[in-house]
Amino acid sequence: MRSASARRLFAPSSLAALVLAGLLVGCTRERAAQTPPRLVASGLNGPQGVYVAGDGSVWVTDDGLGGAITFTAVGPGGPAQGNYGDSARVVRVTPDGTQSVVTSTPSVFVPGIGPTGGGKIAVIGSSVYIGSGVWNAAFSVGRPDKVAAVLRVGESGAQEVANIFAFEAATNPDGVAPEQGGLDTHPYGLTAGPDGQLYVADAGANAVFRVDPASGAVSLVASLAGLTGTGAQSVPTGVTFGNDGSLYVSLLSGGPFPSGAARVVKVSGGAASDFATGMTMLTDVERGPDGHLYAVSFGRFDASAGGNPFVANAGSVIRLKANGDKETVLSGLNYPTSIAFNPDGDAFVAENGVGAPGSGRVMRYTGLTRYTPQ
Template structure:
């Protein structure tokens, strides 16, 4: 059995289909383009928008591609943290580690960025492999949380928490050893990290770097799309958000066979994941707005096996309906964040080197609302009492 989460399989799909020239809706504005595999987004303390670029890899050293043992992904210091401010796009941190195929697909690297209460920036570096591969690469930053020391265009950081090492020693889900930290949020002095490869939510102490388990997400049986008995599907938790009461919410991409409607949002209370919402497909990000409404970004609404990488941004409404705010124009979106005056920033075309973009979208409440599945009634009860790719299993 092999468990992996990166964007290799997705990248191969892009090579086969091409990115095309999808027309954006009139409410869109592209505020940055030509990015290398853009991933996480965050608003900094000065109001500027920051985006992590996973990079385009490099020439060497190389390790086997997790999705194709006859191919390789190779290292290059091509990742970046990029600031978008007043119409100017600037790479304020460069030289971040990146792994990718020769064409820049299958990229793994700088996956997310967040700021603590003092304005200190942190960047999460993915891996998408057995942590032992780091000795071959000679780049220990893969699978670690970095503290960024300066935003001046240089390469000044300190590795403070080795997330991948926890998977190597503890392997909380008991499957194959694999780590791919993808998303994190900060509460006080703790970073909560969704490790999609480990199928776990981890917590890292920002003061001393200690890493511990916050929750684990078990596999479950789903229908075999090719017939025969049901097959196990991994959770692949790759999105984490903090509710108004600091309760953690985790979204799952799901593993093979990536069933349409098979992705869930979990509410994690006391280390136990409870189903909060379901019926999504390939969740890639989630967050709460200032009013406490949860928004979910889907990477591919028709499922990864469809070859259609059209995404969608959906709001869960207090009355039990869902509002699809945006779908047309989203192609392999990888993250979003809230700005001012109703603006939402989305990392679009986030799985190709030199073709990624950041769009600004301002929605209105004339979007179509659709009923939640019946489980929403139970989820409201829970709330009332409680208060991209590569994924494979072979």
């Protein structure tokens, strides 16, 4: 995930009580953990969202590479030129491995940060929705169409469903002053609720919003500012509903992304409470078919490293038990950003969320819900 301020990533479901059944499950876990991952999609430019459809196809969004239309952004180093254009993509991979671009969407290149395009993916009925891009009121031009918005995408292109930036500009739920870049939005995390509404984890606004996909109306579910010990910037990244029907949100934490600051919170009645803590740089949380929640850790941040301070091959997938206990089930991932599951418990992980153009990919980890803790 990329973003337009320090509040985001860059400033760049019981087992039977039978002994025999337990032994069989244990053997299955061992075999699953030893199965090599399989490449599903490649050639992506900063993959951010991944979704497995009922027909077995895999959908993925990427950040794109910006574009030819320029604007001026003002950051800590003073004015600098950004740009945007329709270079972000929604890609579909059929069960036979055929990879094709469904549509292109806006990619906003923010100086000092990089390009930001498509976010997470949600489906209601036959409609596919994505979060799209970053925008800040301090940019020198008005918000382009389909940026800082929720989009409906399909073979005929992408249509704007909800203007999240307009709601942020009118309400500023995290209370960060406009002159400090507070009118800023990045509708990154996205899920479909049991009520037929869309729920948005906004990494820029530090809030969860509800979107009516029929009318486009936006409402505030909860402000999540100030929950990670990194100032107002908690940076919501993933959002999902648990088996208990509650809403769960992953928090990246604000820069400099201290180890242990990231967490998953439970949102109820407009307030958030800790569910699982002590993690680092969370970029997603999703419910697996086993009923457990799975969090994605992007890795670690090392300001002393020089060059790229985001440590390579330090990402992981963490199983969260019903009481919030944590089990790392997959490690050594390179900049993972999101996870999705098929009904068999296979996990599809978007990796290389930063890196050279075309280096992004989606990998399939067979039976990950059966992996034993590392």
